[in-house]
């Protein structure tokens with residue numbers, strides 16, 4: 634697909650709120666504006682690139698997103714997948730990477746792009762990045778890509794690898810533990826690993842058990858917190874130190890709580906709280922001890938992606954062995970499998 638075709642490609646733009654369409658309220662705080670469509674229609678470049686149809690989904694700060702909205706977006710796209718050449722989701726940046734991961738797991742075997750974007754500065758304000766991000770998102774949505782991708786600044790990032798790195802910089806998102814899918818400069822260039830348009834048949838895989846808790850370890854964490862989470866949740870993500878290390882000394886030992894969680898059939902997945910790198914839980918006794926009682930290493934998945942994936946996996950099975958093997962299997966580029 635090229636930008637200079639006679640008949641314009643058809644793009645569905647799903648709006649969900651976020652800074653991109655926010656306005657300042659009387660107390661100076663940003664909040665969703667009443668008519669997000671009006672702001673977006675103020676970018677004439679969009680309609681010269683494509684025939685754009687707007688579908689409002691919600692109009693909220695993405696801090697108020699709940700997992701059920703991921704399902705709503707996935708289903709809305711899947712119902713219309715044959716009717717459009719590509720999809721753009723305008724989203725708040727705060728939880729954008731959770732939604733990007735969720736759409737990646739729920740909409741597989743894609744034959745066209747689903748692009749998620751947002752802005753650090755509202756479209757209405759001077760210096761907004763919303764205009765260029767939206768235009769670039771549409772350019773990617775009419776391009777040859779066929780994946781869920783985050784388009785932000787100059788980066789095109791696989792949906793399962795994106796992370797909000799900066800609350801200040803215009804390049805707010807980075808690709809973690811993998812190359813970006815592509816770059817936007819003088820033109821758009823894709824990495825060799827990017828999946829391109831094909832004759833695949835898209836699949837909706839709308840599985841979700843959102844009863845998952847996520848907690849970082851920190852010096853002084855009380856094991857009772859893990860015990861409580863095991864009693865109240867279907868799965869737990871623990872953000873360990875470094876290679877997936879956890880406190881194991883007397884009084885602060887998390888291992889008995891992890892063991893009893895797994896005995897109650899509550900999977901415990903351990904990821905790293907470092908931005909980059911992978912779990913390597915065999916490396917230190919403080920990681921191995923958790924592996925020995927059945928903790929599942931998240932390897933090089935981001936905590937956000939590991940959390941969304943555990944919800945998606947738990948939506949399909951409660952068998953601990955199946956959960957373990959699914960969490961360590963790569964479905965949509967979310968991890969490098971250990972062979």
Ligand code: ASP
Nearest residue numbers: 651652694695725726727
């Ligand atoms: N709080 C906003 C949101 O996530 C931040 C943003 O969009 O940049 O909706």
